Structures are given as C-alpha cells and as structure tokens.
Amino acid sequence: MPPLSKQQKFELLTATFALVEERGPTPLTEIAAHLGIDVGTLRDLIDPLLFLEYRTPTDIVDMSRAFLLDEAGVLRIDEGHWLRNLRSVPPSDDDALRLLLAAEVVAAEITSSPALTSARAKLAELLGAPVTVEATAPPEVRLAQQAILSGRSLRCRYLGHEDDTARDRELLGHLVFHRWGRWYLAATDATDATGPADAAGPGPGGPPEGEGDAGPATPAVKYFRFERMSQVRLGDLRYRPRDDVRPPEWFRIDRPTTRLRVRTVPTVIEYLTVPHVCSTLRDLGDGRVEAELVVVGDRMLDQMLVALGPTTEIVEPAELRERRRTWAAELAARIC
Amino acid sequence: MTPARRPEERILALAAYLHAHPQGVTRSEIAEDVPGYEGGDEATRRMLHRDLGDLLQGFGIEVVFDDTAGRYRLRPPFFTPAEREALIAATALMRVEGLRSSDLDPIGAAVDGEQVQVIVRVHELVPVLRAAIAARQAVRFTYHGTVREVEPFALACAWDRWYLIARQRPETDLRRFRLDRITGNLTEVGEPGGFTVPGDLSVAIGHAVDPNVWGEDPPVEALVAVAPDHLERFRRDFAATITDCDAQRSEVRLTVRHRASFPVRLAAYRGHARLLGPEELVAEVRAWFGALAEAP
Numbered sequence: 001m002p003p004l005s006k007q008q009k010f011e012l013l014t015a016t017f018a019l020v021e022e023r024g025p026t027p028l029t030e031i032a033a034h035l036g037i038d039v040g041t042l043r044d045l046i047d048p049l050l051f052l053e054y055r056t057p058t059d060i061v062d063m064s065r066a067f068l069l070d071e072a073g074v075l076r077i078d079e080g081h082w083l084r085n086l087r088s089v090p091p092s093d094d095d096a097l098r099l100l101l102a103a104e105v106v107a108a109e110i111t112s113s114p115a116l117t118s119a120r121a122k123l124a125e126l127l128g129a130p131v132t133v134e135a136t137a138p139p140e141v142r143l144a145q146q147a148i149l150s151g152r153s154l155r156c157r158y159l160g161h162e163d164d165t166a167r168d169r170e171l172l173g174h175l176v177f178h179r180w181g182r183w184y185l186a187a188t189d190a191t192d193a194t195g196p197a198d199a200a201g202p203g204p205g206g207p208p209e210g211e212g213d214a215g216p217a218t219p220a221v222k223y224f225r226f227e228r229m230s231q232v233r234l235g236d237l238r239y240r241p242r243d244d245v246r247p248p249e250w251f252r253i254d255r256p257t258t259r260l261r262v263r264t265v266p267t268v269i270e271y272l273t274v275p276h277v278c279s280t281l282r283d284l285g286d287g288r289v290e291a292e293l294v295v296v297g298d299r300m301l302d303q304m305l306v307a308l309g310p311t312t313e314i315v316e317p318a319e320l321r322e323r324r325r326t327w328a329a330e331l332a333a334r335i336c
Numbered sequence: 337m338t339p340a341r342r343p344e345e346r347i348l349a350l351a352a353y354l355h356a357h358p359q360g361v362t363r364s365e366i367a368e369d370v371p372g373y374e375g376g377d378e379a380t381r382r383m384l385h386r387d388l389g390d391l392l393q394g395f396g397i398e399v400v401f402d403d404t405a406g407r408y409r410l411r412p413p414f415f416t417p418a419e420r421e422a423l424i425a426a427t428a429l430m431r432v433e434g435l436r437s438s439d440l441d442p443i444g445a446a447v448d449g450e451q452v453q454v455i456v457r458v459h460e461l462v463p464v465l466r467a468a469i470a471a472r473q474a475v476r477f478t479y480h481g482t483v484r485e486v487e488p489f490a491l492a493c494a495w496d497r498w499y500l501i502a503r504q505r506p507e508t509d510l511r512r513f514r515l516d517r518i519t520g521n522l523t524e525v526g527e528p529g530g531f532t533v534p535g536d537l538s539v540a541i542g543h544a545v546d547p548n549v550w551g552e553d554p555p556v557e558a559l560v561a562v563a564p565d566h567l568e569r570f571r572r573d574f575a576a577t578i579t580d581c582d583a584q585r586s587e588v589r590l591t592v593r594h595r596a597s598f599p600v601r602l603a604a605y606r607g608h609a610r611l612l613g614p615e616e617l618v619a620e621v622r623a624w625f626g627a628l629a630e631a632p
Contacts, residue, residue, distance in 0.1 A: 006343055007393075007394065009343075010344065022424075049345060084420065086355055086395075086410060087395065087396040087397055087413055087414060087415075088396065088397060088398040088411040088412060089396035091414070093463065093467065094436050097432075097435060099423050099427065101432050102427045102429070103426045105426075105456065106425075106426040110454075113422055115422040116422035116423070118416075119419035119422055119423050122414065128469065128471075129491065130490035131466060131492070132490070133456055134492065134495075159565055159566065159569065166566075177453050181494065182495075182496075227568075227572060228569060247452060247453075247455055266481060271597075303604055306628065307600050309628070313631075313632045314631075314632070321632070324628065324629075325629045325631075328625050328628035328629035329625070330607075331606075331607065331625055332625035334607025335607060336610075336621055336622040336625070
C-alpha cells in the first residue's frame with residue numbers, strides 16, 4: 001500500500017473514531033475492512049494515539065482513556081467522540097438541511113428534547129430559510145407502536161385496496177414507518193396469513209406504489225396503510241415482533257399495466273393525481289399535447305379515466321372510451 | 337514521556353491540550369507542554385500555525401488567537417455534545433433522500449440505518465431555493481407554461497410533494513408553487529437582499545401543505561353521505577366534520593374550494609361517498625360526470 005498523505009490519515013482517523021463511536025467497541029479487523037485498508041496500516045495509524053498525552057506544570061496528562069485498544073484487538077472510545085464534540089465548523093448546507101429535516105420530523109412526530117430544540121434553532125439560523133416537512137402521524141400510529149413494543153396484536157377494520165371492502169384484521173406488527181408521504185405498518189396478517197395481499201395501494205395524490213410482501217426472505221410481511229384502518233385497538237394475541245423488517249425500497253407490483261395515448265391540454269397532465277408514468281409528450285400545436293401514460297391496475301385505470309376529465313381525448317386503446325363512458329355514468333348514479 | 341513525532345499525533349495532542357485549557361494558552365505554554373512543539377523558535381511557530389490549519393481542515397476544529405491576551409483557544413463547538421447526541425438519534429430514525437450523499441461526519445450518524453422510521457425525499461430544487469431564500473434573492477422560472485418572477489419565502493413538503501411559498505411579482509398575495517411543476521432553468525433575478533420575508537409564515541405554510549384548503553373558488557359547504565368503513569379515510573382526506581352517524585352511513589360536512597377537482601376526489605371513493613347537497617353543487621357534479629360520459 002502506498003504511503004498515506006496527511007489528509008488521508010486525517011480522513012481515516014476521523015472515520016475510525018466515528019465507526020467506533022457509533023458501533024461501540026469494534027475489532028480492528030472490522031474497522032480495517034470497513035475502511036478498505038489492511039489491519040497493519042490501521043494499527044500503524046492509531047498506535048501513537050493510544051498513548052496521547054501532554055504536560056501540565058505538575059503532571060503528565062494521559063489521554064489514552066479516550067482511545068483504548070484491548071489485547072483482543074478491539075478498539076473502544078470511552079469518553080464519547082471528543083474530536084467531534086470539539087468541531088466548531090458548522091455543517092455544510094446539504095448536511096444542515098438533512099439534519100434540520102430529521103430534527104423537525106422527529107421532534108414533531110416521535111420525540112423531542114431541549115437539546116434537539118436548540119440544535120434545530122441553530123440549524124434553522126444557519127440555513128436562513130423556513131423548511132418544513134409534514135409527516136403528521138394519525139393516532140393509530142402511536143397505538144401500533146405501543147402494540148409492537150408490548151408484543152400484542154393490533155385489531156382493526158382494513159379497507160382492501162382492490163375490492164374496496166373492509167374486513168376485520170388482526171395484525172402482528174413489526175415496524176411502523178413513513179414513506180412516500182404516508183404512514184405504513186409492516187405486519188404479519190394473523191387473520192389470513194395465506195391469502196392475497198391487499199394492503200398498501202395507491203390513493204389520490206399518491207406516488208406510484210403498490211402492494212406486496214417483503215420478498216422471499218420474509219414472505220408473511222405485508223404493508224398496511226394507516227389511512228385505510230378504522231376501529232383500531234389492541235388485540236389479545238401475543239407474539240415476538242421481528243427486528244429484521246425494514247421499510248421497502250419499492251413495493252412489488254404484479255398488477256396488469258395499461259398504456260394509453262391521450263390528447264389534452266398540458267395542465268391536465270401536470271395536475272394528474274393518479275400514480276402514473278408519462279412516457280412521451282408531444283406538442284400538437286393547437287394548445288394540446290399528445291401523451292402516453294402508463295397506469296397500474298384496474299382501479300387506478302378507472303380513476304385515471306376520471307381524472308383526465310371530459311376535455312381529454314382518448315386516442316388508444318379505443319375500448320377505453322367505452323369504458324370511460326360506462327364508468328362515468330355509473331359514478332354519476334352512485335355519487336349524485 | 338514519549339516524544340511525539342507524527343503530525344496527526346501532535347495535532348490531536350494539541351487539540352486535547354487546548355480543550356483542557358478553555359481560558360486559552362500562549363505559544364510558549366504549548367511549546368513547553370505539548371510534545372512536538374519544544375523549542376519555541378520560528379520553525380516551531382510555523383509548525384504550530386500549519387497544524388492549526390490542519391486541525392481546521394482535517395477535523396473541523398478551529399483555534400482562534402486572541403491578539404490582546406496573546407492566547408490561543410478553541411472556538412466553541414457548533415453543536416454541544418447533547419445537541420449532537422440528539423441529532424444523531426434523530427438522523428438514525430430518519431433517512432433523507434435526494435441530497436448529495438453524506439456520511440454526516442460533522443455529527444456522526446447511525447451506521448446501518450436499522451432504526452429508520454421516516455423516509456423523506458428532497459426535490460432537487462430544494463437546495464437551490466433554500467439558498468435563494470437565505471440570500472433574499474428573487475428567482476425566475478416557468479410554471480404552467482408561464483414565466484414567473486417570485487420572491488421565495490419558505491419551503492414545505494407534504495404528501496411527498498415539495499412546495500415553495502413565495503410572492504409572485506408584481507402581486508402582493510402569497511402563493512405556493514409545486515416544485516415538480518417548475519420547468520425550465522431556474523435563474524436568479526436582481527441582487528441578493530432584494531426583498532424582506534414576512535414575519536409569520538406559519539399560516540401560509542400550513543395552507544400550502546393542507547390539501548383541504550387548495551383552490552381559490554368561493555367556498556361551498558357540501559353535505560356528503562359516507563359508508564361507515566370509508567368514513568375515517570374520507571374525514572381525513574377532506575377535513576370533513578361528522579354531522580350525523582348511524583350503522584348504515586354517516587353524514588359529513590366539508591368545504592369545497594376547488595370545484596374542478598372535487599368530482600375526481602369523490603370518484604376515488606367509487607360510490608361509497610354520495611353527494612347530498614347543496615343542490616347547485618350536486619347539479620354541477622352530475623353535469624361534470626355527464627360530460628365525461630359523452631367525452632370523445
């Protein structure tokens with residue numbers, strides 16, 4: 001390995017201390033693997049720091065308590081990361097924004113403290129702009145968190161996305177999370193563990209999302225949207241919540257997709273609240289555009305046909321014109 | 337005492353020494369007490385100043401020199417240890433996507449993100465507009481096909497969408513602009529400091545992110561019958577008030593401010609929400625669906 005520059009050494013030291021602070025006592029082998037260097041280089045880097053010291057008029061102050069390497073080759077930091085605690089340079093704009101968003105949401109929805117409040121004030125002053133994230137949790141979120149903490153099931157009526165039918169559910173929750181602007185419960189459905197997933201579907205104004213499970217390793221976990229729950233209460237089933245469930249990167253979508261070509265004014269496309277993909281957009285020169293839209297699932301297709309409005313011409317597939325006519329007449333009868 | 341020869345060792349010992357002496361220390365005290373600075377000559381002075389630069393660059397620790405007292409002292413940390421701990425805990429619970437990647441080295445962060453509960457995606461224009469707000473810099477962009485010049489005041493995110501609260505020149509009212517509807521290049525207009533931000537923006541921000549106050553039509557009170565299983569969702573979607581409730585259906589009141597989108601929002605309930613009144617609104621919605629049924 002070529003000799004390290006001074007800057008590289010600083011970066012490696014900072015990363016080493018950060019890792020140990022965050023993970024707790026950590027073997028040198030693990031740190032070296034994380035940093036992409038060999039153990040010998042790491043040891044060479046930190047050895048002198050294990051004996052850090054300075055004089056006072058009467059004594060020698062030993063700083064080795066800050067960084068300690070035991071005989072098993074495990075590095076620990078016993079007094080917190082004093083290097084970071086001394087940092088006087090404010091975070092970069094992006095980091096400050098990231099920190100402020102986290103602090104704002106956590107303070108509003110999860111927990112707060114005087115220290116978090118003062119940190120938020122410093123960050124807001126640093127950024128010089130009000131930045132707000134709305135992630136208000138419905139009351140059921142707290143109940144679900146309580147259920148998970150106590151290992152008790154959660155009972156509710158759940159409005160199925162596909163058939164719009166509410167059914168009584170008994171859910172064994174593992175994780176509550178907020179993503180794509182909505183709150184979800186990742187849970188095993190004790191009511192019908194083998195039935196089709198009908199949790200977590202798109203709604204008005206929502207982003208593309210769908211329903212699904214957490215993949216082959218966790219086949220029984222489904223995602224339930226809190227806004228589709230009612231009559232939520234603690235159940236009597238006892239279970240051990242899983243600690244390996246994470247918010248999904250994306251839902252598995254296995255519903256049929258429909259591709260439709262429409263002609264309309266641009267604002268109709270801009271204001272579409274139905275989750276979709278707009279693959280092409282062509283100016284027709286008469287104030288309208290021709291757009292190709294892809295929508296997932298029958299229900300979303302129905303809502304898309306409504307959201308496009310009466311002024312939109314459906315070019316193809318032609319059968320969707322009849323479907324829109326029928327659906328509009330049916331809705332008029334049901335709604336008015 | 338072990339002589340300190342490596343720069344990183346000398347620098348960190350210097351940081352620890354300065355930390356232990358908040359009242360400040362002279363250069364001769366550093367030379368006497370911290371390994372590696374013995375001598376106190378010109379070469380040592382240069383080495384000390386180089387190391388102070390490295391301490392700032394490498395670790396973000398700034399040392400200031402008090403000319404009057406002739407003493408070096410650490411600049412107070414930006415975050416207190418308690419604030420830093422609180423922020424570490426907060427960032428562990430939340431993942432912010434869409435900003436330039438960072439390991440949040442200034443404060444530390446959860447390494448594996450196992451505790452993440454909230455995930456927020458930041459629109460790419462947020463950092464740019466944030467900087468414009470901080471600088472009181474007007475900006476120009478295209479929105480709904482029209483070029484707008486605005487004074488940006490605040491940014492807000494709701495339902496996974498980002499909004500800018502701003503005053504569009506030459507108007508006086510506050511308006512909101514959805515960032516994903518801004519097209520074309522966003523450019524700066526005039527000089528920084530070109531406007532002042534109104535004092536209390538909380539109401540404007542609240543309106544910007546609440547879908548139930550969207551629209552600028554004259555408000556109409558609507559009466560809707562909702563099936564029980566859909567009631568909670570409907571009530572939240574429309575900020576509706578329950579006025580009557582039995583086992584079969586509930587009647588709710590809500591304010592309609594955007595007539596054009598109202599039929600579409602009702603349609604999402606596929607008939608589980610039925611519009612009862614007022615008659616003028618019922619007729620309007622019926623006509624809208626009638627036109628839809630006749631559409632090309």
